[in-house]
Amino acid sequence: MNIRHVSKGWRTERGAGRPPLGFCVNGACGARWTRLLLMRTQDNHRWQATKMLVELLLFAVLVFLLWKTFRKPPGLPPGRWGLPLVGYIPWTSKSFEEQVMDLHEQYGDVFLWRMGTQLMMFLKDYKLVKEAYSRFDFIDRPNWETFKTFEETPHGVATSNGLLWHNNRRFTLRQLRDLGMGKSSMVGAVQHQGLKLRETIAEKAGTPGMIPHQLHVTVLNVIWHMVASRQFDAEDKMLQEFLKLMEDFVLISNRLAIKDFLPWLENIMPDFLFKRLIKYHGTKDLKDKFIRYFTDEIEEHKATLDPDNPRDLIDSYLLEMEDKKDDPETTCSEWDLIFLMFDMFFAGSETTVNTFTWLCCYLAAHPQVQRKMHTEIDEVLPNGALPTLAEKPRMPYTEAVINEVMRVCSLVNFGLQHMAASDTQLGGYTIPKGAVVSATVTSIHYDCRYWDRPKEFKPERWLDKNGKFFIPKEGFLPFGLGKRVCVGESLARMELFILTTMVFQSFSIAPPPGKSVNLTPDLSGFFFRKAMPNEFVFTAREQ
Structure with a gap:
């Protein structure tokens, strides 16, 4: 080459x-x-x-x-899973209750709805609710800030868990039995407040107006009598401040739900901004004011305590603390007493006031029911005699009216929530640990499986063929079910019976001329189905 x-x-x-x-x-x-x-x-x-x-x-x-x-894990109930962290967010103008009703129509008696990071289970079937709430698997309350209000552990009886709840429930039931529930002193306190309410109504009789503010004073005074042996006039500055505190706390504490359902926001937002979002400082300030009120009462009771003659719940709790100071399983403390008082006022007043308001609405809208109740009251309590619990068995129609009102208004529309303590089964589905369970009370109270023509206001459904009052065994749960049924049920029933009888012994109620009663519930809140604002005319009856 x-x-x-x-x-x-x-x-x-x-x-x-x-x-x-x-x-x-x-x-x-x-x-x-x-x-x-x-x-x-x-x-x-x-x-x-x-x-x-x-x-x-x-x-x-x-x-x-x-x-x-x-992906939704297998075995869970049907429902809305949504996205991680935020869950299912509906784009609708419907209220929360209406959305839950729609989902029950779509999915049946059990469905889930992931809200933020919380897995919520809703139960529509009474038997399923009764089964769940009777099991230890579902005895706990959720670990929500809404229930704890910045406490490490929830106190009192309504939202506490474990030994603390067990001890407080046992104590509260015993005190309600010993201090009230038919005892002459408690009945006398309710009668006294009922007379005050009648006097206030008489001052405005014949004039259109809202349910008088005295109703709140009446119910609060019954609780003050039982808790601290105190009574207040409507003009009392302390009572007015206390009522304002309660109203403000209910409104502002709703923001705590942000922390419960979207807890991760606290990790990505500046501390000051997150606290502003949940209204931390406003809620804490109101809580501290309640604590000061209750602390003052406790200190006053400690200074005047007679161990041989306990006057009220505070006295009894202080004696319980002393008696169990060496018991290793005691949970008694002054701090816990404060939150027990807190529970008594909030659970005991809001429910009774709103139920009585609904009762006025339904009686004004159904004059024929009102006339039948008037007739019964006049027969059993002639000449204006004051009612006691002794007359209750002879007033079945009045009892029927009260219970029918509790059914149709379904005031606490989802009850107080329960939580699964461990992975378990219910209704053929897997319920994971930490899932929150709610009874859809409104759906159960309007369930055709338990109620004939449920949308009708019909007190007669509570009377047997002999005209005697009876409570159906299924389909009714205004005070909850199972192991955490409301400890104040007997007190609430006594108050409603005596106040209803006393007011409508002396007055009839009707809407203003040319107007009708709006029976549509106010669904803007999460915990209560309050009555819409209505004006009424109370007219004095001839005795």
Whole structure:
């Protein structure tokens, strides 16, 4: 081979990637370079293939993780799963209760709704609710800030758990039995407040107006009598401040639900901004004011305590503390007493006031029912005699009216929530630990399986063929069910019976001329189905 020819060839083909002349002898370098180039090309293809395989694998892992995150675990009830962290967010103008009703129509007696990070289960069937609330699996309350109000552990009886709840419930039931529930002192206190309410109504008789503010004073004074042996006039500055505190606390504490359902916001927002969002300082300020009120009462009781003659719940609790100070299982403390008082006022006043307001609405809207009740009251309590619990068995229709009002108004529309303490089964579904369970009380109270023509206001459904009052065994749960049934049920029933009888012994009620009663519930709140604002005319009856 001519070397110059080869060299010239290399110069003309240098750009093609051939090796320099010194490496090319008798053409052997061409084959070798071709093999090297081929091997490099194959290596490049293998690298590209490997890279693509890794990318596909990573994409598959990502898809799997997203699927696992978005996928509803097997075995759970049907319902709305939504997105991680935020859950299912409906885009609708309907109220929360209306949405729950719609979901029951779609999914049946049991469905779930993931709200933020909370897994909520809603039960529509009475038997299923009774089963759940009778089991220790569902005895606890959720660990919500709404229930704790910035306490490490919830106190009192309504929202506490474990031994603390057990001890407080046992104590409260005993005190309600010993201090009230038919005792002459308690009945006398309710009668006294009923007379005050009648006097206030008489002052405005014949004039259209709202249910008088004295109703709140009446109910609060009954609780003050039982808790602290105190009574207040409506004009009392302390009582007015206390009522304002209660109203403000109910409104502002709703913001705590943000912390319960979207807890991760606290980790990504500046502390001052998150506290502003949940109205931390406003809620804490109101809570501290309540604590000061109750602390003053406790200190006053400690200074005047007679161990041989306990006057009220505070006295009895202080004696319980002393009696059990060496008991290793005691949970008694002054701090716990404060929150027990807190429970008594909130649970005992709001429910009774709103139920009586609903009763006025339904009687004004159904004059024929009102006339029958008037007739019964006049027969059993002639000449204006004051009612006691002794007359209750002889007034079945009045009892029927009160219970029918509790059914149709379904005041506490979802009850107080329960929580699954561990993974368990209910209604054929898996209920995971931490899931929150609510009874859809309104749906149960309007369930055709338990009530004939449930949308009708019909007190007669509570009377047997002999005209005697009876409570159906199923389908009715205004005070809850199971192990955490309301401890104040007997007190609430006594108050409603005596106040209803006393007021309508002296007055009839009707809407203003030319107007009708609005029986549509106010569904703007989460915990209560309050009555819409209505004006009434109370008219004095001739005795």
